[in-house]
Amino acid sequence: MKLTTLTPPLQALHDSSDDILLVSLISSDGMPVVHIGEGLDYDEQSALFFEMKKACDRVLDGLRLGHSEEIFIRCREGCICIWPVGDMVFACMARPSVNSQRMQMLAWKTVSALGALV
Template sequence: MKLAALMPPLEALYASSDEILLVMLISNDGLPIVHVGEGLDYDEQSTLFFEMKRACDRVLEGLSLGHSEELFIRCREGCICIWPVKDMVFACLARPSINSQQMQMRVWKTLSQLNSRD
């Protein structure tokens, strides 16, 4: 998948709401591929998001439930949505005040666009 094809859906998601702080794609070894938005240390954030997905997948496998399709974590300071996309991990970081259903719908649209590109 070409880098130029990845950017438009990520930029559109980021621009869709002031509540979205960061949108990124992470390689299957935890390194940032592309990112749009605020971030202090993209390498560290990518590794953390990738490790969260891996940890949740280990728990799901242990419970014989398969792999994660979506992770959504809300805390006092923000929320994170993590999804697998082909051989990558997609992560979206937002303010805690975001409407989770609207965020999910926007992310689904973005994922659909990413999955349809070569």
């Protein structure tokens, strides 16, 4: 897997809307593989996104509902969606003004493209 093949789908998602701030692919150890956009500390953000995914999976497993296919969090200052991609995690962070349905659709398309590459 080459980073040059993973970057175009992420770049396309980031370029699709001014509301999308950060698009990232995170390895199984919580480190950023590819990140595009605004970020305070890519290593810290990646670790937090990875831990959110793990925590949600623990909750779902405890409830016997399996593992997460998508995590969507909205707050006053923005929103985040997190998806599994193989043994990695895809994360997208956007402004609160983003159309959440459009964001989820674009993220799903990106995750599908990444899934075909990994």
